Amino acid sequence: MSKKILIIGGGINGAGMARDATMRGFDVTLFDKGDFCSGTSWTSSKLIxxxxxxxxxxxxxxxxxxxxxxxxxxxxxxxxxxxxxxxxxxxxxxxxxxxxxxxxxxxxxxxxxxxxxxxxxxxxxxxxxxxxxxxxxxxxxxxxxxxxxxxPFPERLVLNNLQSAVRHGAKIFNYHRVTEICKEHDRVTGLHVKNLLTNEEFIFNADMVINAAGPWVDEVLQLKSPDERLIGxxxxxxxxxxxxxxxxxxxxxxxxxxxxxxxxxxxxxxxxxxxxxxxxxxxxxxxxxxxxxxxxxxxxxxxxxxxxxxxxxxxxxxxxxxxxxxxxxTREDAPSAITRKHFIIDHAERDDLRGLVSLVGGKLTTYRQASEEMIDFVAERLGKSSPCRTTEEPLPGGDLEDIESYRRAEFIRIPAQLKISERSFFHLINLYGSEYQKIIELCMATPELCDTVCPHVPDIKAQLVYAAQNEWAVTLNDIMFRRTSAGLGECVGLCNLDATAELIGRILKWNDSKLTNEKNVYRNYVEKNLANHRHV
Ligand SMILES: Cc1cc2nc3c(=O)[nH]c(=O)nc-3n(C[C@H](O)[C@H](O)[C@H](O)COP(=O)(O)OP(=O)(O)OC[C@H]3O[C@@H](n4cnc5c(N)ncnc54)[C@H](O)[C@@H]3O)c2cc1C
Structure with a gap:
């Protein structure tokens, strides 16, 4: 039986660890309380x-x-x-x-x-x-x-890591909040998890729990005293x-x-x-x-x-x-002087609590290395030795020798009946790599899906359909901001919101009240989180 690893957090680090651990033969389950890549990872400067x-x-x-x-x-x-x-x-x-x-x-x-x-x-x-x-x-x-x-779009880098993990056997759950770390004596036995969409609660057992909750690491640990904090x-x-x-x-x-x-x-x-x-x-x-x-x-x-x-x-x-x-x-350092290195915290050593490790710090750039170190550490604790393979296998869509020539060569090959602009086509390759073919298949079946979501973005309607069907998207926000970049136009996705929501709603089987609610949540999100400069 494979050893069970539970991962808290579906940002870049949790996703990278899920991929690495599954590729080494562990039984991996990952939870995020929101959508994948809805925490720090999307808010970075996006530099590697x-x-x-x-x-x-x-x-x-x-x-x-x-x-x-x-x-x-x-x-x-x-x-x-x-x-x-x-x-x-x-x-x-x-x-x-x-x-x-x-x-x-x-x-x-x-x-x-x-x-x-x-x-x-x-x-x-x-x-x-x-x-x-x-x-x-x-x-x-x-x-x-x-x-x-x-x-430019770390959301897809996170998603590609998760897709790879799932293809190797991982189970991943967004909108599942870890509410408690379950313990028996001096060891962690699993996690108490709440499905935020249905309010159902579950207990998952584990041989090892990895806390990759980014800035929420301390909150997940429910630290009692500020002196115990890991994150600054x-x-x-x-x-x-x-x-x-x-x-x-x-x-x-x-x-x-x-x-x-x-x-x-x-x-x-x-x-x-x-x-x-x-x-x-x-x-x-x-x-x-x-x-x-x-x-x-x-x-x-x-x-x-x-x-x-x-x-x-x-x-x-x-x-x-x-x-x-x-x-x-750290108490003293100026913010810009605080190291950007990552640290693996073994709670067996720190708190006499076996079966739990946390990741502190790190960068988007070094997520793969941090994941490798974490899974090396966990593998050793679980008595399993197997080498990391994440430098060898390309991420989904990444099996390209030379992306520039690939883009040009593939553009010439698009079937004539598909009316996709060069801009949209290049955008598809940038987002999906060699897996852009899956979007083209949808367009072949329904040519109207070649239309752009709105005049302000290169994203096409087929991407919305693909995300709703295949990429664990639950909400309008998930699709507009984290599976596609359809929400990143000048209009922030608002200019064609009704038609967009209806298309997605048909696939996700939303009734009228759900559809209205999704649109309201979307508008609120845009107003509060992206376009808030209007209020400053
Ligand atoms: C302004 C800024 C600029 C940056 N620029 C760069 C850059 O250019 N290059 C670079 O390399 N790095 C950069 N970084 C650093 C980099 O973005 C972060 O180090 C990295 O994204 C952290 O990823 P993470 O997976 O650890 O955390 P997160 O992305 O925050 O993921 C943690 C996840 O845990 C989930 N979670 C929390 N609590 C729970 C719970 N109870 N149950 C379930 N899930 C939970 C959250 O929802 C979240 O999705 C920047 C960071 C910032 C803030």
Missing amino acids: HGGLRYLEHFEFGLVRESLREREILLRISPHNVHSLDLTIPVYKHSPHALMTLRAGLTAYDVLSYDKSLPNHVVLNVNDIAQKFPAMNRENLLGGLSYSDCQC GTKGSHIVVKKFDSSMSSAIYVNAKSDGRPFFILPWQDEYLLIGTTDIRFEGDLETLRPDVKEIDYLLAEFNELFPSVKLNRSSILFSFSGVRPLPY
Whole structure:
């Protein structure tokens, strides 16, 4: 009989662990209290990066690990992760001189000696002006450009890990809250779980429980005293605006003028710029996170410092969001100095409680490595030795040698009767990789499903159907934001909401009152969580 592992949390780390453990032959069940990837993982800056700034804190091990993982993800998931050119403009007032940055990027290149991306390049003022004609040139001394990676839609990276886990035999449940860790004497025996859709409650037995609840790790453990806490979360917010220069494909990385913090302007989803982030110690309610006025104004001011002629203001913001980094608790460190390493907490050692481990910290970038370490640890505790295979097998849809040529070659092959634009087609490949064929099959059966969900997004109706039928989606929100990017248009999915909800409702068998309720929940979510800048 396979040993049973229960995983709490379907963010990137829980999903990565579920995949790894199932591939090694464990009997795995994963629960998330919300939808998969509805916690921190979707709110990140979406960079798969070595973390140049960690060199300042001499975290060479973390940088090397991240750069190695970046390369692995490019190989096993080329549809989810792509290279991104970043430019660092250097001004007279910049905290790091050109020479210092050059030394840092040389170290970055050395630490990524096995990479497929190009080395850094030194830029003069003219080079920068050509790349970014609207950039502030006053006191600009020059700059550098280097390569890292972006995962524009981490929701699909999480989903692909879960799909892979399920194909290897895992069971996964969204909208299932773990309400209690069941114990007998000094060992954990399982979990008490509540299905939030039906209010049914269950007990699941386990040989090992993994707490991968991100910023909720302490809440899951129901710690009695604040001194016992593991997580010292910091809040980070982003704003999304329309690209003011449609040709801008390079990202910008600077130290913010007002406080020296890392500040990114990232091209995102073809038409947008993702601007972030803040880093503020967080002790509040994780369920009602919003960017506050100060954060929004800080991000706008730093952007306008770099691009004064663009004059971004609150009404330029299309949407905004916040997340909490599940960092290890420290009393002293400034938020940006807290390590981004991950730690495995063995509760047998810490609390004399066997059969329970927690993950603290980590990055989106290093989720696979963190998962491998966690499952190595668990396997050893459960007396089973089997090697990790997650670097070898591509994620679902990731079996592509060269995604660029694949995209072009496949586009020519789409059956003539299907009216899918090049933009939508490329979007399908970016979201589903080689598994885009499954969407095409739906279009072949019902050609109207080739239509876009609304004029503001490249997503097509077949994706909604596919998500409702095959991707564990339960709500309109799940489909619009976490299976497809249909909710990420300028209209935030509202312009065609009735027709969209009806199409999804037919598949999920919603009656009229359920349909109305789903639309209301959707509108509320958009108003409160994404478009809340209107109220600041
Ligand atoms: C602003 C910001 C920017 C970032 N930028 C980057 C970046 O560019 N690159 C990078 O590599 N990393 C970045 N990170 C870090 C990265 O996003 C996180 O480290 C990572 O997403 C954490 O994933 P997780 O799976 O541990 O947590 P989460 O994604 O939060 O997943 C935990 C899950 O547990 C579930 N859960 C909680 N309680 C329960 C319960 N009782 N029962 C069942 N389920 C439960 C939650 O619903 C949630 O889905 C950033 C983070 C932030 C906040």
